[in-house]
Every structure is written in structure tokens, then in C-alpha cells.
Amino acid sequence: MEKHLEHKFVKELEDNQNIVHKICRLYTNDQDSHNDLFQEITIQLWKAYPKFRGDSKFSTWMYRVALNTAITLYRKSKRSIKTQDFEGVSFKIASEEYDNTEEKQLSLMYSAVKELNDIDKALVFLYLEDKNYKEISETLGISEVNARVKMNRIKDKIRKILNP
Template sequence: MEKIFLETIGEHQRIIYKVSRMYRNTPEDQQDLFQEIVYQLWRAFPGFRHESKITTWIYRIALNTAMASYRKQKSPVSITEHPPDLAEPIQAVSEREEWLFRALRTLSESERALISLYLEDYSYTEIASLTGISENYVGVKLNRIREKLKTLSTSSNL
């Protein structure tokens, strides 16, 4: 099971990186969130029933972990299970990409979740299913998010 998990995470780690960068500002905090997401995926992996795409399942856990840990008070945690070790990520980031993530971090948690799924080419139907909101409301929210990002890009306050 560990080998399959590591292969799965290796193939789809960019999803985890993206969510980590969207929800945390510093590289250290991003790495901490990345590790927390991997831990949560490791805990949930035995229960994955292949009823959805693996990327959908990873996104759901990653976003839920990011939003929950964002709101959670820091407190000591006792971990009895240990996920397998992953290699340290190597990230080269362009100036434009860094600006995009700074802009995305100005959005609310729910807006970040929606736009990250949209940027991954999920359909409105898939986004609605993942987030629990209607397909029409996905479209409305994404239009509002795009307008916010356009305003940010023209004002360049980041």
C-alpha cells in the first residue's frame, strides 16, 4: 500500500503544492501545510473507493485540510501514525507565478477553492459536486473572482 500511495502522491503532488501555495504565504508554512495534506491523504488512502477521480479525491482532502488548518488554533498534536517520507520538493518560481499566488491569497478560502479547481480545468459540474454549491452559483462566483483578479492586476497593489 505504501508504494502505491507514494506513486500516487508523486504523480499528483503539483495539486498539493498549488493548494499549499494558495493557502500559505511563507515557504515554511507552505511546506508544513504540504506535509499536513500528505498526512491526511495517507490516513484516508485505505478508504479511497475509486468512486471519483483520484485528482478529485486529492483536491477534496487538500482543500479541506488547508481550510481547516487555517482556522484551527495551533496546539500540540500527538501523531501515532507516520506517513512515508517524501522527497523535498524543488520549486523554481517565476515572478509572474509568485504574483499570481499572492493575488490568489487575497481571496477568501471558498474563492481560492473554486478558482483552484477552475484553473485545473474542472467543469462547473465537477466543481459544484466537490464544493456542494449549485452549478449556476459556481459560474456566478467564478465571474466575481475573475473580476477581483482583474482589478488586482490593473491596480498591481501586490
């Protein structure tokens, strides 16, 4: 692939890497698995990048690829995420450390969300990222009405998990 495409991809990934970190946090339980999933999502994003037409924002497209990758790998392994080697690509991405020390209140929320099924997790994640129902429905491939109904049911589930 041409250098221009590579530089553009790296810039977009650096600007939006917190999306991937948050998805990794939802679908993994330890730092090694988090790092492995981050790497696998990055590989899948790079492989799919030439097909990105720009019909949507890069971040919306990134959500879709990252969530699909995480869900697929999670379903395959159920506990441990396996990665694949991707030789031939050597670009450096300046990594931000994901700081979870300031998330004491959110840790309860994350543990409740982890009890949800894969699609519900993805919906909650997009909702917490302030995505509107149109963006959520486009990212997950469901109708806006379905997204709203599912979100209301998920809120009830989370309330029951947090307040048994």
C-alpha cells in the first residue's frame, strides 16, 4: 500500500485510539488480553482501511470494525483472545496509556455491562460514547426503533444488576 495511505491511517488511528481502548476494556479482563485485542483490532482496521470509502466518519467506521472484531474473537474464545501475526507492516503508533485509576465509579458500571450479551455491550458502549440512535443503528446494523427499545431494556437490566 502506498505511504500516503499508511500515514493517513496512522494519524486517524492515533486520533481515535481511545475508542479501541474502551472496546478492549469491555471485552477483556486483564492487560495482556487488552493489548492482544488492541493489536488484533488494529490489524483488522488496517486490512479493511483500503475499503473505507468515507461515506461515514472514520470514528463511526472504526467503531463498527472494532466491535465486530471484539465480538467475533470473544465468541470464538469465550475467555482468551488469540491474535495473529501480521508481517509486512511496520508502522509505529504513539500509544496513550489508558488510565483507569480515575474510574472507581465506572468500575461498577463496567462490571455490570460485562454481564450483558455481546450486542447489548456494544449498544451500551456506543450509548455511553454519546452516539445518537441513528449512529448506533448504523454501526450495529439494526433499526433506530430496535436500538431505542434494546437500550431501555438494557437500562433495566443494569439497574437490576447494580441494585439486586
